[in-house]
Amino acid sequence: MNATLHVPDGTVGAFARAxxxxxxxxEAHELDSRNWAAWLALYSVDAKFWMPAWLDENAQSDDPNTxxxxxxxxxxLELEERVDRVNSLKSIxxxxxxxxxxxxxxxxLLAHSEDxxxxxxxxxxxxxxxxxxxxxxxxxxxxxxxxxxxxxxxxITCKTISLINDRMPSVVDFYTV
Amino acid sequence: xxxxxxxxxxxxRPEDDIFAVNSAVFTDEAIFAAEMAAIFEGTWIYxxxxxxxxxxxxxxxxxxxxxxxxxxxxxxxxxxxxLNTCRHRGTLLCPYKHGCQKIHVCRxxxxxxxxxxxxxxxxxxxxxxYAASFTxxxxxxxxxxxxxxxxxxxxxxxxxxxxxxxxxxxDAKVFIxxxxxxxxxxxxxYVPGETTYTFNGNWKLQFENGLxxxxxxxxxxxxxxxxxxxxxxxxIGVLPSEDEPEAQxxxxxxxxxxxxxxxxxxxxxxxxxxxxxxxxxxxxARVGATRAKWMLRQRNLTIYxxxxxxxxxxxxxxxxxxxxxxxxxxxxxxxxxxGESAAARRFRxxxxxxxxxxxxxxxxxxxAMYELCQAGYAxxxxxxxxxxxxxxxxxxxxxxxxxxxxxxxxxSAIGVGKAFGAKAFGGETNFFPGYREWKRxxxxxxxx
Ligand code: FES
Ligand SMILES: [Fe+2]
Numbered sequence: 001m002n003a004t005l006h007v008p009d010g011t012v013g014a015f016a017r018a019x020x021x022x023x024x025x026x027e028a029h030e031l032d033s034r035n036w037a038a039w040l041a042l043y044s045v046d047a048k049f050w051m052p053a054w055l056d057e058n059a060q061s062d063d064p065n066t067x068x069x070x071x072x073x074x075x076x077l078e079l080e081e082r083v084d085r086v087n088s089l090k091s092i093x094x095x096x097x098x099x100x101x102x103x104x105x106x107x108x109l110l111a112h113s114e115d116x117x118x119x120x121x122x123x124x125x126x127x128x129x130x131x132x133x134x135x136x137x138x139x140x141x142x143x144x145x146x147x148x149x150x151x152x153x154x155x156i157t158c159k160t161i162s163l164i165n166d167r168m169p170s171v172v173d174f175y176t177v
Numbered sequence: 178x179x180x181x182x183x184x185x186x187x188x189x190r191p192e193d194d195i196f197a198v199n200s201a202v203f204t205d206e207a208i209f210a211a212e213m214a215a216i217f218e219g220t221w222i223y224x225x226x227x228x229x230x231x232x233x234x235x236x237x238x239x240x241x242x243x244x245x246x247x248x249x250x251x252x253x254x255x256x257x258x259x260l261n262t263c264r265h266r267g268t269l270l271c272p273y274k275h276g277c278q279k280i281h282v283c284r285x286x287x288x289x290x291x292x293x294x295x296x297x298x299x300x301x302x303x304x305x306x307y308a309a310s311f312t313x314x315x316x317x318x319x320x321x322x323x324x325x326x327x328x329x330x331x332x333x334x335x336x337x338x339x340x341x342x343x344x345x346x347x348d349a350k351v352f353i354x355x356x357x358x359x360x361x362x363x364x365x366x367y368v369p370g371e372t373t374y375t376f377n378g379n380w381k382l383q384f385e386n387g388l389x390x391x392x393x394x395x396x397x398x399x400x401x402x403x404x405x406x407x408x409x410x411x412x413i414g415v416l417p418s419e420d421e422p423e424a425q426x427x428x429x430x431x432x433x434x435x436x437x438x439x440x441x442x443x444x445x446x447x448x449x450x451x452x453x454x455x456x457x458x459x460x461x462a463r464v465g466a467t468r469a470k471w472m473l474r475q476r477n478l479t480i481y482x483x484x485x486x487x488x489x490x491x492x493x494x495x496x497x498x499x500x501x502x503x504x505x506x507x508x509x510x511x512x513x514x515x516g517e518s519a520a521a522r523r524f525r526x527x528x529x530x531x532x533x534x535x536x537x538x539x540x541x542x543x544x545a546m547y548e549l550c551q552a553g554y555a556x557x558x559x560x561x562x563x564x565x566x567x568x569x570x571x572x573x574x575x576x577x578x579x580x581x582x583x584x585x586x587x588x589s590a591i592g593v594g595k596a597f598g599a600k601a602f603g604g605e606t607n608f609f610p611g612y613r614e615w616k617r618x619x620x621x622x623x624x625x
Pocket of ligand 1: 267
């Protein structure tokens with residue numbers, strides 16, 4: 001952890017922790033319930049959604065301009081495209097749509113200020129594909145940056161996903177990680 | 178496998194306009210084992226790029242068929258390919274994907290090898306009470322018998338009885354050149370960050386799909402819709418337009434290789450190559466207008482049996498390791514042109530993630546289709562009708578295009594190409610070379 005970050009403490013820290021935990025768990029719920037519009041509404045318009053690729057056994061890509069990412073989006077519009085693809089009922093991968101359960105654990109508050117919260121968490125994402133009866137688990141670590149403007153709602157402005165088991169099954173998408 | 182059996186598995190009678198592949202070729206584990214011996218351990222296999230070995234003592238590990246190998250550059254810059262197994266008790270010598278080290282020490286009992294594959298240390302040899310037969314034996318790593326490169330692409334063969342790589346690639350080399358010569362220094366590289374995935378299907382589903390233009394508008398219709406939306410928003414670059422009529426075509430080469438290409442009057446995709454006018458002008462000056470024109474055309478190249486290079490708005494190298502008749506491990510890389518601008522590289526990477534990368538908006542639809550095909554093959558429905566499009570277009574239909582490139586393909590086909598619309602040609606005769614080579618290699622193996 002960056003030593004210059006303010007270590008959360010007291011009631012303000014407890015509040016930030018509650019906000020982070022609520023938003024992360026809500027996101028998981030919306031994804032698993034296929035409430036795509038509600039899921040998108042958790043993101044700011046300029047949100048970044050990033051799943052780096054592994055470079056070797058230990059390091060992941062850290063520069064999307066010179067390295068390949070597994071998923072890299074720089075705006076909510078690009079997430080909307082993914083949702084449109086699912087909603088179109090034309091993508092083979094969603095006919096039928098896999099069922100998922102995001103089991104979230106280890107939510108940690110890393111830093112917070114009045115308008116910004118950083119939190120990390122880890123998750124097992126169970127993905128069951130009724131097409132093949134195949135069940136696999138994506139082991140992931142999340143990092144969420146949440147922001148708000150004035151008294152507005154807290155929104156996700158950046159989510160990074162570190163996929164531990166990166167020999168992937170045939171279908172990987174925003175809702176399976 | 179005897180000729181008669183092979184002829185029932187792959188029915189190839191051009192004189193009757195018949196081509197059929199029995200589904201057992203995709204599902205039978207005995208046939209799979211024969212393929213591994215005859216094809217993956219019997220001919221040239223793509224293993225990687227020389228740019229993966231940037232300095233002396235660099236190495237990377239991979240597989241040839243079922244067998245683990247390590248490719249190393251020694252202190253003098255000489256590159257070799259060795260079986261990745263310790264000569265003592267057979268441990269996998271190097272469990273890392275890539276790196277750089279002068280000595281590879283086996284972690285079991287400590288035998289050590291240099292980057293030329295030579296054994297440089299047998300632990301406690303002096304006290305080992307070895308017989309002369311051991312002392313005199315060669316303890317070096319086993320060298321893969323054939324190892325050659327073409328334009329930075331490394332190929333190896335576990336079977337010594339193969340022609341030179343250059344002869345093996347034949348006119349398909351021209352299509353490798355069309356990628357490599359985009360670089361001012363004549364070099365290609367993997368953009369860092371690879372993706373590995375599996376699908377529950379036979380490797381030949383990937384082989385076929387990489388040459389299949391027919392599926393695009395249906396399998397990828399959700400992606401086509403997204404492209405249309407982007408075009409409305411004006412977020413898609415354009416390509417210099419061609420004065421030739423829109424078309425799709427293919428060339429069939431010897432030894433299993435084939436390439437698909439398309440001529441578009443205007444593309445929904447741009448190209449890294451034409452993002453900057455002066456870079457494009459420089460390429461034209463270097464390679465001439467004809468080759469530059471072909472560099473901007475979509476090309477899906479298959480080098481049989483395990484390499485596909487696709488060059489569109491980004492470029493991809495796909496390679497695979499068959500795990501069983503029913504499971505395939507794929508490795509995908511974004512292919513970079515050494516010397517391109519930072520903007521072109523970024524454009525290439527975003528395009529790769531959008532389309533080619535399995536977690537992107539298109540490739541997973543292909544993977545899902547492979548799995549549905551594999552499931553469908555369990556039905557004994559007789560010969561499938563999936564090798565018929567373009568049957569009437571052969572054998573030298575695209576002679577004009579072949580002449581432009583100064584090549585002599587075995588067969589060629591060409592048909593109407595309405596970009597990726599439902600009215601496109603989408604020929605299937607370009608699958609033939611792969612199955613003919615499949616037959617030839619299996620027959621050769623059984624005669625050994
Ligand atoms: S197996 Fe390698 S030293 Fe024994
Ligand atoms: Fe496809």
